[in-house]
Amino acid sequence: MSEPDSRIAALLNGAPEDSVHARVVHTLAETGAMSAADLARTTGLARSTISTALTDLRKSGVVVSAQHEGAKGVGRPAQTLTLNPEAGTCIGIHLSIDSIGLVVADVSHSFVFEQTLHLRRDYAPAEALALLRDAVPQAYRRNGLPMSGLLGAGISVSGPVTPDGVILQASILPRWAGVNVREVFAPALGVPLFADNESNCAAMAEMMWGAAQGHSEFVLFKIDLGVGGAIVHGGRILTGAAGGAGEFGHMTVDPNGPLCRCGNRGCLERYAAFDEPLDQLSRVQGRRVTFPEAIRLARQGDVGAQRLIHDCAVAAGRGLASIGTVLNPPLILIGGKLALADELVLGPLIDTYERHTLIKAATVPQARRTRIRRGRFTDKDSLLGAVGLVLRGRGRL
Numbered sequence: 001m002s003e004p005d006s007r008i009a010a011l012l013n014g015a016p017e018d019s020v021h022a023r024v025v026h027t028l029a030e031t032g033a034m035s036a037a038d039l040a041r042t043t044g045l046a047r048s049t050i051s052t053a054l055t056d057l058r059k060s061g062v063v064v065s066a067q068h069e070g071a072k073g074v075g076r077p078a079q080t081l082t083l084n085p086e087a088g089t090c091i092g093i094h095l096s097i098d099s100i101g102l103v104v105a106d107v108s109h110s111f112v113f114e115q116t117l118h119l120r121r122d123y124a125p126a127e128a129l130a131l132l133r134d135a136v137p138q139a140y141r142r143n144g145l146p147m148s149g150l151l152g153a154g155i156s157v158s159g160p161v162t163p164d165g166v167i168l169q170a171s172i173l174p175r176w177a178g179v180n181v182r183e184v185f186a187p188a189l190g191v192p193l194f195a196d197n198e199s200n201c202a203a204m205a206e207m208m209w210g211a212a213q214g215h216s217e218f219v220l221f222k223i224d225l226g227v228g229g230a231i232v233h234g235g236r237i238l239t240g241a242a243g244g245a246g247e248f249g250h251m252t253v254d255p256n257g258p259l260c261r262c263g264n265r266g267c268l269e270r271y272a273a274f275d276e277p278l279d280q281l282s283r284v285q286g287r288r289v290t291f292p293e294a295i296r297l298a299r300q301g302d303v304g305a306q307r308l309i310h311d312c313a314v315a316a317g318r319g320l321a322s323i324g325t326v327l328n329p330p331l332i333l334i335g336g337k338l339a340l341a342d343e344l345v346l347g348p349l350i351d352t353y354e355r356h357t358l359i360k361a362a363t364v365p366q367a368r369r370t371r372i373r374r375g376r377f378t379d380k381d382s383l384l385g386a387v388g389l390v391l392r393g394r395g396r397l
């Protein structure tokens, strides 16, 4: 391991409070790029203190100017600093129902590689592990990256994850229930591991690179084959006591309603998710209709597709209205693949939210209104957010 690699790893693996150097490295890892003046403002340290640390960190190759030939970021103002992208990389892994998303990013927040690894449905942890054990070194070789620069791996899971890394409910990947993520992946990857549920990862991606940049208070609501969510307060994603915070899809809407995959009855997900509507649409069309096709059909005027999207949006809006009444958040981001329907989903969702939530937009000044808009990443959000876990040192196992 060359010197900048090992120094970045040592500083990131320690606490930000350990030294001024550690503070600078952690802050740059979180933000990607910053000027010395912004570093001083963000850390609350004196300019002279920051400047002394930066001189040393630049000399050892840990910090470089964003114009450095290795820095791939574009359009950054002069004097912007980043961690040396040649000295540190991290990987993001998203475990889906029949595939695994893999992404490699460097410490200057440039994404250098992305791949989807296909498996059979309901694959076992050992199968995922075997695949990743080959795919990760291959990805590094293909991109000319040294494995020695790998700083950590973030793992996005479709289900609540305890702070120790145990997957509590894994109805999308039933064989993963009760599995400890650390025990599965640590021996093969040999780097610090970070894990969280997919909606929390999605919120992380929106906060770092997407529609929630600069926002420290917001709610994410995902409408996909299931319904998920995340609550961000004071710039931190709430996890709850056992990792189950923000599971909006499992709020009871009707105690006598249909059975949910979680074991309860009448959960919001049974009305607002788009899995059953896709089945219904497929039946009517006489062929398997995918998410993008359903949205395209609705846009082309197919009344059935429009109706199904509208009904999901209304159910989501009603559920969100309760969340709004409890949290009164300044910003709600709609994520998941149904968000790609834009106005078709946002229109009825916002109308329904307004009808049922306590604080109505019309009754408060503009600046106090809850803004509801589409997230930036509707599909890859969890995968990108898994990288964010490593860069922000969140969910470490």
Ligand SMILES: [Zn+2]
Pocket: 249, 250, 260, 261, 262, 263, 264, 267, 269
């Ligand atoms: Zn449920």
